[in-house]
Amino acid sequence: xxxxxxxxxxxxxxxxxxxxxxxxxxxxxxxxxxxxxxxxxxxxxxxxxxxxxxxxxxxxxxxxxxxxxxxxxxxxxxxxxxxxxxxxxxxxxxxxxxxxxxxxxxxxxxxxxxxxxxxxxxxxxxxxxxxxxxxxxxxxxxxxxxxxxxxxxxxxxxxxxxxxxxxxxxxxxxxxxxxxxxxxxxxxxxxxxxxxxxxxxxxxxxxxxxxxxxxxxxxxxxxxxxxxxxxxxxxxxxxxxxxxxxxxxxxxxxxxxxxxxxxxxxxxxxxxxxxxxxxxxxxxxxxxxxxxxxxxxxxxxxxxxxxxxxxxxxxxxxxxxxxxxxxxxxxxxxxxxxxxxxxxxxxxxxxxxx
Numbered sequence: 001x002x003x004x005x006x007x008x009x010x011x012x013x014x015x016x017x018x019x020x021x022x023x024x025x026x027x028x029x030x031x032x033x034x035x036x037x038x039x040x041x042x043x044x045x046x047x048x049x050x051x052x053x054x055x056x057x058x059x060x061x062x063x064x065x066x067x068x069x070x071x072x073x074x075x076x077x078x079x080x081x082x083x084x085x086x087x088x089x090x091x092x093x094x095x096x097x098x099x100x101x102x103x104x105x106x107x108x109x110x111x112x113x114x115x116x117x118x119x120x121x122x123x124x125x126x127x128x129x130x131x132x133x134x135x136x137x138x139x140x141x142x143x144x145x146x147x148x149x150x151x152x153x154x155x156x157x158x159x160x161x162x163x164x165x166x167x168x169x170x171x172x173x174x175x176x177x178x179x180x181x182x183x184x185x186x187x188x189x190x191x192x193x194x195x196x197x198x199x200x201x202x203x204x205x206x207x208x209x210x211x212x213x214x215x216x217x218x219x220x221x222x223x224x225x226x227x228x229x230x231x232x233x234x235x236x237x238x239x240x241x242x243x244x245x246x247x248x249x250x251x252x253x254x255x256x257x258x259x260x261x262x263x264x265x266x267x268x269x270x271x272x273x274x275x276x277x278x279x280x281x282x283x284x285x286x287x288x289x290x291x292x293x294x295x296x297x298x299x300x301x302x303x304x305x306x307x308x309x310x311x312x313x314x315x316x317x318x319x320x321x322x323x324x325x326x327x328x329x330x331x332x333x334x335x336x337x338x339x340x341x342x343x344x345x346x347x348x349x350x351x352x353x354x
Contacts, residue, residue: 008121032124040110043265044258045075050302051261051309058313085250090153093247097151102248102255104144109262112137116269117191119279119293130191131183134270135176138225141263142168145234148256149244160243163320164234167224170327171231174221177335181214181342182207182274191273198277210342215275217335222267223308224323226260230315231323268304269297276300 011031015024049064049071056063064071089098115130115137117123127133142164149161183189185207186197197203204211224231235243242248245256272278278300279293318326 044261047261049075054309082254087250092153094151097147101144101148102252105141105259106255108140109259112266126192128190131189145244152247156240157244157246160234160240171221171224174331178214178218181339184342195278202277204275213338226263229312230317268301271304272300
């Protein structure tokens, strides 16, 4: 038995031996939530540091290098600074919605993390509609952005929030259709089953040219979904200050800031799971070594995260009309054609096998 499985089994048996069944179940859920909150906090902080290091590398700078060895504690210092900052706001803001908005963004990101199979054993919430669940949950975050922009009673914030709504609604179509293209190959929406299908080869290889096209469209649309450059019209600093979170400070601002990086991690994790086999090793040794699957999953995800950061520091920002033209005139029709092409590929393969 794997070490991780034995540890979780022992904890489960110990809790049920000292508590009533109902309280033990709730305690297990709380412990799992604490683990995922820790993952959320650490991943968010160090993705910020990675972004700053990557930006420095592209711009031939050193980047953060004073706090801790090689600057590894810089984001910890930034977090402590934000915790100590005063929570300011405008007098005319809708206080209830203004305070509620950051939690929408944080909770939706945290719920999405729970569905990912980090390894064969490390999987908190394995449901048979995992892909659909991810699409639905990731759409909730934009509600927080719309609430924050509207309730701030600031024109810049409102314009940024409206842009986010338009952008998210538009590019969700391409994200959904590109994932649906790969679901045709697997015949399942359950993430664990999608990974099982890839034991004979990653889907980006099994799906032939339509899978490569789907991955390219997914990366473009996914980058736009996270409101990152070159699609960062929501926070266009030269036009809108800080966009929808112009009026936020301290930890409320930090929630929006961290959620952006966690959403980038989520987009990359979906790509790693659907297209590149998730926790599976290309050498077939993942199952024999405990926790190696986590290393492979995180490695693939971080490579895709780096690709998204590469986009940010390479391409100039689009105009809002260019952003919407790209989706509705190019990506969406191409996605629909690619979906039909993938259906033909799957049908031909089934026909040949039959």
